[in-house]
Amino acid sequence: MNYFSQAIAWIADPANASGPNGVWARSWEHLWYTILAVVLASVIAIPLGYLVGHTGRGRGLVVASSGAARALPTLGVVTLVGLVLGVGLIAPMVALVLLAVPSVLAGAYAGIEAIDPRTVDAARAMGMSEWQILTRVEMPLGLPLLIGGLRSATLQVVATATLAAYVGAGGLGRFLFLGLKTQDYPQMLAAALLVVVLALILEGVFEISERVTARRLHTH
Amino acid sequence: MTWVLNNLELIGSRTLSHLLLAIPAIVASFVLALPLGWVANRYRWSRATLLTAAGLLYAIPSLPLFVVLPSVLGFGVRDRINVIVALTLYGLALMVRSAADALASVGMPVVLSSTALGYSAAGRFFAVELPLAGPVLLAGLRVVSVSTISLVTVSSLLGVDNLGLLFVDGFQRGIIAEVLTGIMATVALALIVDGLLVLAGRALMPWTKARR
Numbered sequence: 001m002n003y004f005s006q007a008i009a010w011i012a013d014p015a016n017a018s019g020p021n022g023v024w025a026r027s028w029e030h031l032w033y034t035i036l037a038v039v040l041a042s043v044i045a046i047p048l049g050y051l052v053g054h055t056g057r058g059r060g061l062v063v064a065s066s067g068a069a070r071a072l073p074t075l076g077v078v079t080l081v082g083l084v085l086g087v088g089l090i091a092p093m094v095a096l097v098l099l100a101v102p103s104v105l106a107g108a109y110a111g112i113e114a115i116d117p118r119t120v121d122a123a124r125a126m127g128m129s130e131w132q133i134l135t136r137v138e139m140p141l142g143l144p145l146l147i148g149g150l151r152s153a154t155l156q157v158v159a160t161a162t163l164a165a166y167v168g169a170g171g172l173g174r175f176l177f178l179g180l181k182t183q184d185y186p187q188m189l190a191a192a193l194l195v196v197v198l199a200l201i202l203e204g205v206f207e208i209s210e211r212v213t214a215r216r217l218h219t220h
Numbered sequence: 221m222t223w224v225l226n227n228l229e230l231i232g233s234r235t236l237s238h239l240l241l242a243i244p245a246i247v248a249s250f251v252l253a254l255p256l257g258w259v260a261n262r263y264r265w266s267r268a269t270l271l272t273a274a275g276l277l278y279a280i281p282s283l284p285l286f287v288v289l290p291s292v293l294g295f296g297v298r299d300r301i302n303v304i305v306a307l308t309l310y311g312l313a314l315m316v317r318s319a320a321d322a323l324a325s326v327g328m329p330v331v332l333s334s335t336a337l338g339y340s341a342a343g344r345f346f347a348v349e350l351p352l353a354g355p356v357l358l359a360g361l362r363v364v365s366v367s368t369i370s371l372v373t374v375s376s377l378l379g380v381d382n383l384g385l386l387f388v389d390g391f392q393r394g395i396i397a398e399v400l401t402g403i404m405a406t407v408a409l410a411l412i413v414d415g416l417l418v419l420a421g422r423a424l425m426p427w428t429k430a431r432r
Contacts, residue, residue, distance in 0.1 A: 003288065003291055067366065067414070068407065068411070070363070070366045070367055070370065070410075071366045071369065071370050071406065071407045071410035071411060071414075072370065072403065072406075072407060073370045073371075073373040073374075073383075073384065073387070073402070073403060073406045073407075074370070074374075075373050075374055075376070075377070075384055075387050076373060076384070076387045076399060076402050076403035076406060077403065078387075079387040079388070079390065079391035079399050080387075080396065080399045080400060080403060082391060083390070083391060083394060083396050083399060084396065155275070155278060155279050156278075158279065159278070159279050159280065159281045159282070160281070162281045162283060162284075163283070163374075166377070167391075173283075176281070176283055176284060179287075180283075180287065180377070180378075185287065185288070185291065188284050188287050188288070189284060189287075189288055191284060192280060192281055192284030192285070192288065195279070195280070195281050195284075196276070196279055196280055199276070199279035200276070200279070203275070203276075203279070
């Protein structure tokens with residue numbers, strides 16, 4: 001328990017708060033990495049997930065490749081890309097996007113797959129084009145599961161973004177690795193606590209957006 | 221390829237210690253998740269509490285957990301037990317939800333009719349609910365096994381022996397082949413264990429295969 005109070009004291013210490021290596025700057029950096037990774041993963045995974053969900057083709061392939069992607073050790077991807085492309089933000093970003101893609105993909109196609117086929121058939125019978133079915137029926141109805149997928153992706157990325165500092169990028173992992181090297185456990189624990197706080201904030205944002213979408217779907 | 225051939229013995233021993241970290245954690249999280257999943261379904265308050273706690277557990281970055289646990293548990297920093305406990309916690313974070321969903325997927329009519337047939341609560345759990353929850357449990361266990369095997373590698377940053385040391389060592393010495401070998405060995409290990417779980421599932425639950 002002693003480490004915990006020391007860690008809290010470390011966070012509260014004004015000397016650690018400001019500056020480019022301060023708690024605030026590193027937390028923003030961490031948040032920014034997380035958002036960037038999830039957005040990039042969404043750009044890849046959402047259209048692909050919609051394509052699979054709408055056409056019903058390639059589902060087996062998607063499930064198998066997300067399984068394989070889950071098995072990819074993030075630390076391995078970070079170090080591999082770090083060695084090939086040099087240290088910096090690219091290596092951890094590639095690894096974080098790879099980490100986020102399976103969850104977003106699963107959320108996107110599962111959201112469409114879970115829709116009652118009769119609803120889609122009814123839309124088709126009303127004369128909607130395939131594009132209209134996708135954008136006006138399947139996308140809104142699949143939104144809750146998509147948000148669920150984004151939520152678990154974000155949670156995984158925010159916890160794993162600490163590894164970015166191992167290959168020279170920033171984020172809260174900086175404090176972790178510095179603490180690891182100097183055996184400064186309170187500093188490591190402080191970094192961990194900050195990551196958990198960040199995760200809690202993001203969870204809160206998702207909780208609210210899930211409730212808002214649920215309410216919207218019910219009033220329409 | 222030459223790096224692999226020159227270091228076969230090293231890869232073998234790292235793979236073995238990798239498995240010795242991952243398998244106890246996978247088994248422990250499965251065994252512990254069952255009663256927790258049961259409790260989660262039993263009461264309304266316990267479901268929300270347990271599932272939220274499990275979700276937040278997953279948000280704790282693994283590296284500091286590997287570092288902090290020794291001081292909480294009182295073992296040495298490089299003691300393997302810390303890694304196993306940490307991995308079990310992450311496994312639980314995923315498995316409790318699966319176990320709760322799996323047990324909830326058993327229909328109420330089935331539960332009621334087995335009670336009517338004279339099963340005791342414990343007998344019903346083991347003879348009726350557990351086998352019927354099997355397929356969903358297996359799906360959860362497969363996710364836990366794959367992610368645990370991949371997560372083991374993070375503990376190598378603390379110097380714990382497993383396939384992740386190939387990343388750390390390869391990165392520090394600039395040997396791409398070594399890092400690549402580590403990645404492929406980890407993925408292969410995860411896929412092999414996953415395949416074994418699927419086979420075990422077919423052997424233990426032959427009815428799931430017949431239905432397809």
